[in-house]
Amino acid sequence: MKNFGFVILTLALAGCSTGLAQGQNAAADAPSIEAGRHLAEINCATCHAIGAEGESRHPMAPPFRTLSRDYPVTALEEAFAEGILVGHPDMPEFRLAPAQIDDLLSYIESVQERRGG
Known part of the structure; x- marks a missing residue:
């Protein structure tokens, strides 16, 4: 069960960093x-x-x-x-x-x- 929790946490953090990168790209593309x-x-x-x-x-x-x-x-x-x-x-x-x-x-x-x- 500990591995399952770790996997969920890892996926959640990966989603956050992807969103952050997309936000940075959007800011870079903004006029x-x-x-x-x-x-x-x-x-x-x-x-x-x-x-x-x-x-x-x-x-x-x-x-x-x-x-x-x-x-x-x-x-x-x-x-x-x-x-x-x-x-x-x-x-x-x-x-x-x-x-x-x-x-x-x-x-x-x-x-x-x-x-x-």
Whole structure:
């Protein structure tokens, strides 16, 4: 009987560690606001104000914090995947991988103006 109890305990602990590993993988796959901020700094900050305040350097480049005024930020997903060709006339074309798109959209969502209050 002692072996049976040991087997049950071992299986229970194995299940816990599997759940923990799956939770860690899910966290690793979750969009990263910090990674998105880094992408924005590299690809966007020369023209756009990418933070929660400040003015854009390019007069036709809207600050990131105001993007949700005109449309849902998630609407940018397809444009980032296919290569943005719209925007201000001298906006460079760039394409992002799916995980990078998720990161950048998470960052952009994080700096949106909060209405009401």
